[in-house]
Amino acid sequence: MKQGVNMDKHELLIRTAFKLFYTRGIHAVGVNLVLAESGVAKKTLYHHFPSKEHLVEATVRYRDRCYRDWLISRLEQVPAGKDALLELFNALDDWFHDRVPDIDHFHGCFFVNASAEFGDQKSAIHRACAEHKACVTALIRKHVNRLSLSEKKADEITQLIILLKEGAISLAYVQGNLNAAKEAQKIVEGTLGD
Amino acid sequence: MKQGVNMDKHELLIRTAFKLFYTRGIHAVGVNLVLAESGVAKKTLYHHFPSKEHLVEATVRYRDRCYRDWLISRLEQVPAGKDALLELFNALDDWFHDRVPDIDHFHGCFFVNASAEFGDQKSAIHRACAEHKACVTALIRKHVNRLSLSEKKADEITQLIILLKEGAISLAYVQGNLNAAKEAQKIVEGTLGD
DNA sequence: CACAGAATAGACAGATCTGTCTACTTATGT
DNA sequence: ACATAAGTAGACAGATCTGTCTATTCTGTG
Numbered sequence: 001m002k003q004g005v006n007m008d009k010h011e012l013l014i015r016t017a018f019k020l021f022y023t024r025g026i027h028a029v030g031v032n033l034v035l036a037e038s039g040v041a042k043k044t045l046y047h048h049f050p051s052k053e054h055l056v057e058a059t060v061r062y063r064d065r066c067y068r069d070w071l072i073s074r075l076e077q078v079p080a081g082k083d084a085l086l087e088l089f090n091a092l093d094d095w096f097h098d099r100v101p102d103i104d105h106f107h108g109c110f111f112v113n114a115s116a117e118f119g120d121q122k123s124a125i126h127r128a129c130a131e132h133k134a135c136v137t138a139l140i141r142k143h144v145n146r147l148s149l150s151e152k153k154a155d156e157i158t159q160l161i162i163l164l165k166e167g168a169i170s171l172a173y174v175q176g177n178l179n180a181a182k183e184a185q186k187i188v189e190g191t192l193g194d
Numbered sequence: 195m196k197q198g199v200n201m202d203k204h205e206l207l208i209r210t211a212f213k214l215f216y217t218r219g220i221h222a223v224g225v226n227l228v229l230a231e232s233g234v235a236k237k238t239l240y241h242h243f244p245s246k247e248h249l250v251e252a253t254v255r256y257r258d259r260c261y262r263d264w265l266i267s268r269l270e271q272v273p274a275g276k277d278a279l280l281e282l283f284n285a286l287d288d289w290f291h292d293r294v295p296d297i298d299h300f301h302g303c304f305f306v307n308a309s310a311e312f313g314d315q316k317s318a319i320h321r322a323c324a325e326h327k328a329c330v331t332a333l334i335r336k337h338v339n340r341l342s343l344s345e346k347k348a349d350e351i352t353q354l355i356i357l358l359k360e361g362a363i364s365l366a367y368v369q370g371n372l373n374a375a376k377e378a379q380k381i382v383e384g385t386l387g388d
Numbered sequence: 389c390a391c392a393g394a395a396t397a398g399a400c401a402g403a404t405c406t407g408t409c410t411a412c413t414t415a416t417g418t
Numbered sequence: 419a420c421a422t423a424a425g426t427a428g429a430c431a432g433a434t435c436t437g438t439c440t441a442t443t444c445t446g447t448g
Contacts (some may be wrong), residue, residue: 116311139359164357186350226404
């Protein structure tokens with residue numbers, strides 16, 4: 001069934017679509033461009049996805065997998081606890097400065113961008129974006145738990161980190177302030193220091 | 195020249211376009227919808243704006259004015275210094291919960307959304323968004339200066355507040371976490387407390 | 389081999405979108 | 419009163435976009 005040597009057209013379409021949606025915007029990219037770029041026939045696209053919106057949703061889920069796998073692996077490369085939490089911001093810094101080829105040239109948060117274009121909170125796309133954010137929060141929370149703080153303190157640190165992370169991504173993208181991750185890191189360092 | 199009693203068509207177009215762009219996305223809204231909603235003729239639109247992109251840019255600048263004026267007035271309503279900085283997050287909380295009719299039903303940060311749709315950092319639209327963020331940072335910095343801290347400490351507090359503000363807006367929108375502003379406020383309160 | 393599923397190329401329908409244009413109708417200031 | 423500017427309604431051209439469809443080819447498995 002699932003062949004091996006040639007890349008799965010399903011996966012190829014998602015990857016190509018993601019790259020285009022991420023760099024140029026979703027509504028600004030037509031399916032014909034995705035097809036031309038991937039070299040896949042239109043019939044094949046509509047064989048795998050019932051509509052463009054379903055393809056968009058698939059790209060969101062694809063990005064969720066890639067991005068979260070990348071984060072998880074980065075946080076595992078350093079000692080658990082405080083180091084791992086600070087490493088999050090090293091990872092963001094690398095991303096902002098395009099030192100992470102797997103994650104594509106920095107263009108803001110794809111989930112924020114997609115939510116902006118699919119504003120209806122009930123839409124499958126917006127919900128998939130919300131799920132991603134919840135998963136990342138859970139990931140951070142897991143690492144915060146290793147610090148063995150009180151429940152309340154752990155909640156606060158988690159929220160601080162998540163808010164700073166989101167803020168850094170927004171500012172790095174809109175303002176072009178590529179140091180945002182390092183600035184956020186300094187704040188977390190100061191808070192965890194005591 | 196500039197008439198008074200009837201609303202300026204120029205302004206009417208911008209206001210109508212903003213509301214539609216903000217709630218539905220920019221590329222998802224055609225000029226015909228803006229015209230139908232505002233009751234203005236197409237010729238009139240293209241008399242005032244050479245293209246849709248110019249109209250978009252005008253809505254960004256319009257939003258910058260409204261949003262910043264609103265923020266400025268909110269921060270002036272409380273004693274200068276620490277209170278004003280905390281009031282920023284009360285204002286955000288009101289915005290998230292749609293208690294600020296002037297600012298329109300909460301739909302994330304228009305500048306982040308517009309930047310996502312016009313990704314080219316050199317485009318006039320993206321640059322206008324960056325300018326807005328710089329102005330807001332300057333506004334916060336002005337209030338932080340009243341705390342008479344060291345230059346370094348003032349920079350740090352300003353960055354903390356700006357990062358938390360951006361993060362709160364993102365999370366409130368994408369995740370639907372409407373408490374984000376209050377959570378951010380608690381962090382700032384803790385930091386300013388000592 | 390034969391057959392079924394997957395893929396191709398691209399024409400096509402129908403909708404929509406930007407921007408232009410014509411012909412006509414107010415306003416306004418001198 | 420008259421010229422000038424601003425506005426209206428809507429047809430139109432030309433591009434583009436989503437999704438369908440036909441006719442054909444490739445590929446893996448029984």
